[in-house]
Amino acid sequence: MADTSHGTGGLVFDKSKRSWPNELNIALALIIIIAIFEILGQVLPYMNGQSFLFDTRDRFDSVFNEARLKIIILQVAIIGIIAIGVTQVILTAGIDLSSGPLVAATAMIAMSFAQTELVNGNPNPKAVFGPWAMDLPVIIPVLAGLAFGAMIGAINGTFVAYFRIPPFIATLGMFLGCRGIALWWTSGNPVSFPTESYSFIGSGMMPVVWFLALAAIFHFILRYTVYGKHTYAIGSNEEAARMSGINVKRHKVMVYMIASMLAAFAGIVLSSKASTAQAGMGEFYELFAIAMAVIGGISLTGGRGSIIGTVLGAMVLGVIRSGFTYVKLDGSYQLMAMGSIIIAAVILDQYRQRNRA
Amino acid sequence: MSEEYVLETQDLTKHYGGVHALEGANFKMRKGEHVAIMGDNGAGKSTFVRQITGVEQRTRGKVWLYGEEVNFAGPLDAREAGIETVFQTLALADDLDVPDNLFLGREITKFDWLGPFRMLDYKAMREATIEGLNRTAVKIPNIRNSIRNMSGGQRQCVAIARTATFHSRLTIMDEPTAALGVQETAQVENIVRTLKEAGEPLILISHNMRQVFDLVDRIVVFRRGRMCADLDIKSGDYTGEDVVSYITGAKTGEEFMEHAL
Ligand SMILES: Nc1ncnc2c1ncn2[C@@H]1O[C@H](COP(=O)(O)OP(=O)(O)OP(=O)(O)O)[C@@H](O)[C@H]1O
Ligand SMILES: [Mg+2]
Numbered sequence: 001m002a003d004t005s006h007g008t009g010g011l012v013f014d015k016s017k018r019s020w021p022n023e024l025n026i027a028l029a030l031i032i033i034i035a036i037f038e039i040l041g042q043v044l045p046y047m048n049g050q051s052f053l054f055d056t057r058d059r060f061d062s063v064f065n066e067a068r069l070k071i072i073i074l075q076v077a078i079i080g081i082i083a084i085g086v087t088q089v090i091l092t093a094g095i096d097l098s099s100g101p102l103v104a105a106t107a108m109i110a111m112s113f114a115q116t117e118l119v120n121g122n123p124n125p126k127a128v129f130g131p132w133a134m135d136l137p138v139i140i141p142v143l144a145g146l147a148f149g150a151m152i153g154a155i156n157g158t159f160v161a162y163f164r165i166p167p168f169i170a171t172l173g174m175f176l177g178c179r180g181i182a183l184w185w186t187s188g189n190p191v192s193f194p195t196e197s198y199s200f201i202g203s204g205m206m207p208v209v210w211f212l213a214l215a216a217i218f219h220f221i222l223r224y225t226v227y228g229k230h231t232y233a234i235g236s237n238e239e240a241a242r243m244s245g246i247n248v249k250r251h252k253v254m255v256y257m258i259a260s261m262l263a264a265f266a267g268i269v270l271s272s273k274a275s276t277a278q279a280g281m282g283e284f285y286e287l288f289a290i291a292m293a294v295i296g297g298i299s300l301t302g303g304r305g306s307i308i309g310t311v312l313g314a315m316v317l318g319v320i321r322s323g324f325t326y327v328k329l330d331g332s333y334q335l336m337a338m339g340s341i342i343i344a345a346v347i348l349d350q351y352r353q354r355n356r357a
Numbered sequence: 358m359s360e361e362y363v364l365e366t367q368d369l370t371k372h373y374g375g376v377h378a379l380e381g382a383n384f385k386m387r388k389g390e391h392v393a394i395m396g397d398n399g400a401g402k403s404t405f406v407r408q409i410t411g412v413e414q415r416t417r418g419k420v421w422l423y424g425e426e427v428n429f430a431g432p433l434d435a436r437e438a439g440i441e442t443v444f445q446t447l448a449l450a451d452d453l454d455v456p457d458n459l460f461l462g463r464e465i466t467k468f469d470w471l472g473p474f475r476m477l478d479y480k481a482m483r484e485a486t487i488e489g490l491n492r493t494a495v496k497i498p499n500i501r502n503s504i505r506n507m508s509g510g511q512r513q514c515v516a517i518a519r520t521a522t523f524h525s526r527l528t529i530m531d532e533p534t535a536a537l538g539v540q541e542t543a544q545v546e547n548i549v550r551t552l553k554e555a556g557e558p559l560i561l562i563s564h565n566m567r568q569v570f571d572l573v574d575r576i577v578v579f580r581r582g583r584m585c586a587d588l589d590i591k592s593g594d595y596t597g598e599d600v601v602s603y604i605t606g607a608k609t610g611e612e613f614m615e616h617a618l
Binding site: 221224225226227229232233235236237239240241242243244245246247251254303304 | 412431432433436437442444446447448449450451452453457461462463464466471473474475476477479
């Protein structure tokens with residue numbers, strides 16, 4: 001057969017020629033980190049040869065230490081939901097710092113529409129509103145929370161897209177603003193005693209179910225829909241996207257709205273899981289969510305990365321957190337290790353970028 | 358204005374702060390006509406293109422397309438009105454592949470009722486891309502590679518294929534062969550000839566005198582933001598040296614004398 005890559009109009013569609021996906025690198029890094037903890041478990045004298053992830057007690061019904069696996073993913077699930085949103089923002093070469101405080105503000109707002117009238121036969125001691133807001137169907141607090149998130153996202157997006165405020169500054173303002181709203185809502189008092197159906201949202205492994213389901217949905221959306229394609233296009237070359245007829249401003253507002261709605265949903269899940277909403281909730285969540293995306297290979301300059309990467313990035317953080325507890329090392333070492341990994345991820349991304357051009 | 362003109366501008370002007378990049382351009386082209394715009398670097402050629410393609414908003418002046426006055430709010434409007442443009446900056450998204458770029462902003466989709474979440478028909482776009490590239494005889498080693506990994510010439514080919522794949526009422530190419538090798542340049546010139554045969558009008562911006570004389574009917578010269586000559590080269594009255602003297606300012610067309618500097 002003729003070599004179709006030369007000669008007139010030669011065109012090849014060759015799947016095998018597609019480059020090595022970055023997600024594999026992150027998966028590899030994840031395996032290496034797990035292996036390190038596994039080895040530490042064997043060599044550290046005080047560990048008594050315990051395994052990190054494998055079930056060494058009964059080899060018959062399970063291979064893995066399921067309890068630890070569950071905890072690892074449960075610990076990152078709620079921040080992971082935020083990370084799915086911030087991934088999309090970063091793909092457009094933006095950033096969203098407002099998600100942590102937005103989690104708190106949404107938790108407060110949603111929870112105040114999710115309270116029960118009677119707690120052990122007595123009136124709810126934490127009641128925010130009158131009886132009209134008691135024992136409402138679960139859809140009402142959820143919609144209230146999502147609507148609040150959509151509003152915050154619309155404001156973020158409008159400032160970024162229409163007023164050309166740098167995303168860092170616009171969302172930093174919202175970071176402070178949302179924490180203020182969370183504190184103002186009940187003058188700092190916690191909101192507690194939700195209805196049974198609201199409690200279900202974050203019960204047991206439900207946060208993991210939400211996280212993985214939302215990850216799957218947005219993976220699909222980013223890869224197979226016009227919304228996804230335009231998100232990548234804007235992050236790749238905003239001017240080109242505009243010249244190609246994409247309504248860049250409107251699209252950015254949509255991206256920030258989706259990110260904030262995901263953060264709001266994380267706030268709903270968190271308050272449900274904790275059975276209470278407090279104004280101080282979600283501290284540093286925005287930074288951990290950004291860390292998940294960055295470790296997952298989402299380029300801060302936009303245009304590159306995927307939800308699969310972010311999920312793997314979340315797993316890396318989860319494994320590190322759980323691993324440090326497992327080898328009984330102090331939380332301070334954990335933070336230092338996370339910090340190093342984040343910086344390593346960014347260095348790696350820049351290195352890859354240079355080698356491509 | 359008159360319907361016999363594909364494009365007509367009156368007093369088209371663009372100032373960037375104090376920079377008068379384009380000043381009072383009165384431009385006309387007939388149906389099926391191929392017109393070259395020439396001029397030194399910074400003469401205002403690309404600025405002219407950006408004003409008629411809705412990329413920027415003009416300072417003043419009017420634009421008619423096929424006799425109809427147009428005020429494009431953005432590039433999408435211009436494209437929907439039938440103007441296909443190869444911008445000098447190419448306007449490609451580096452992280453996307455060839456079909457993605459060809460169809461950027463006008464994707465072939467399924468389930469359109471899903472609004473912004475309507476699904477991309479990758480297969481249809483890939484096939485149309487291969488067909489389009491074959492028709493324009495553009496060579497790309499692997500259309501699934503991201504644009505970032507392509508050579509300057511290949512990138513330019515993608516941008517040209519994007520224009521040539523779609524039928525248009527007016528095609529504009531801003532220095533389409535600037536980074537191309539001999540063979541690729543010949544191919545682009547063939548694309549231009551195909552357009553001519555099909556009766557599709559073209560504005561070609563080029564610094565290549567040979568190319569311009571080979572391809573177009575008329576040369577419009579820009580100098581320091583002003584039109585300074587309108588030369589019917591098919592008449593045989595002008596040589597390359599004449600055009601050069603208009604470009605450099607040694608000569609100015611009679612009808613443009615009043616503004617001559
Ligand atoms: N966005 C802008 N802001 C300020 N000045 C600009 C801007 N765009 C262009 N200019 C100026 O306008 C003038 C005309 O630029 P233009 O790009 O139209 O030139 P050109 O004729 O296309 O040149 P070339 O052959 O180099 O492409 C130049 O002096 C340029 O510096
Ligand atoms: Mg130019």
